[in-house]
Amino acid sequence: MSVQPPSSTPTQTQSKTNRATVITLVVIAVILAVIAALLLQNVARHRQGAAATSQAATSTTSAAAATTVPEPTPAPPVPDAQTLELIRSETHRDPADAQAKGKVDAPVVMVVYSDFACPYCTQFAQKVEPELADLVDQGTLRIEWRDLAQISPTSPLAAQAGRAAAKQGKFWEFHDAVYAAADPQGHPEYTEDSLVAFAKKAGVADIDRFRTDMNAAETVSAVTEAKEHAHSIGITGTPFMIVGETFISGYQDAEYMKAVINSQAAKVKTSDTSKTSAAPTATR
Numbered sequence: 001m002s003v004q005p006p007s008s009t010p011t012q013t014q015s016k017t018n019r020a021t022v023i024t025l026v027v028i029a030v031i032l033a034v035i036a037a038l039l040l041q042n043v044a045r046h047r048q049g050a051a052a053t054s055q056a057a058t059s060t061t062s063a064a065a066a067t068t069v070p071e072p073t074p075a076p077p078v079p080d081a082q083t084l085e086l087i088r089s090e091t092h093r094d095p096a097d098a099q100a101k102g103k104v105d106a107p108v109v110m111v112v113y114s115d116f117a118c119p120y121c122t123q124f125a126q127k128v129e130p131e132l133a134d135l136v137d138q139g140t141l142r143i144e145w146r147d148l149a150q151i152s153p154t155s156p157l158a159a160q161a162g163r164a165a166a167k168q169g170k171f172w173e174f175h176d177a178v179y180a181a182a183d184p185q186g187h188p189e190y191t192e193d194s195l196v197a198f199a200k201k202a203g204v205a206d207i208d209r210f211r212t213d214m215n216a217a218e219t220v221s222a223v224t225e226a227k228e229h230a231h232s233i234g235i236t237g238t239p240f241m242i243v244g245e246t247f248i249s250g251y252q253d254a255e256y257m258k259a260v261i262n263s264q265a266a267k268v269k270t271s272d273t274s275k276t277s278a279a280p281t282a283t284r
Contacts, residue, residue: 078246086233087242092144098166102142107268108135108261109142111242113230116158116178117151117187118238120251125179131254132261140265145171147226148238154190157214159223161195164213165204173202244268 078084091109094100102109110132114121135141149159158178165174177198182188192211199210213219230236241248243257244264252260 099145102136106142113146113148113240115238117155122182122184158190177201
């Protein structure tokens, strides 16, 4: 007698089918999870790359902005004919002026009203004037000094000493020595002895004569008259600069000053060219 294997019941068959379905769904879920993870990773990488690119662009733009220096704006022309005439009258071009430097026929004259005790005058002398030396050497600029001694009680004495040094051809050396030692944030006080020391440093040869000239009544009067004259034409503060046919009230940096000087020089050149072109041609 043979024994037959038991046949599968409907319940057992359905159980196997359900198990296979669950396994299939689990596999599909795992595959979908892997795909989703890969997609998220790619998105994250894309965002990081975009952020890095944006940051680099921003840094480049910021660096460019930081290194971009705006062009200085030259001082505006003087529209008032009376003021323009006054400005021209302050430019002396005197070959015998011992408190001037540069060619007498330079296209641009800068008249500087200054005080040895003025902190902004000190900054101008220390930072700006050295940057203008090439323009003086090239014959573009002439600088003429004017005393406006009023900041401190000893400002007039320092101005008198400058004039005494000028009488021995050492004004600018004295000027440089005094301003080199001055505090650009302070108001230095001067004595005869300290000014004599500056004169020696500047190479003034005859110190006895220097002392005499510094205290001479005519020197005292000249300094007082220079201040009164400046006040009479409306110049009451230092530094004050007349540059060609315009003026600058207060301290300006070297780039600004060079822009104004070059602008005035170009104006003179254009004017000279126009005059040459307009001149009648001689005929035979």
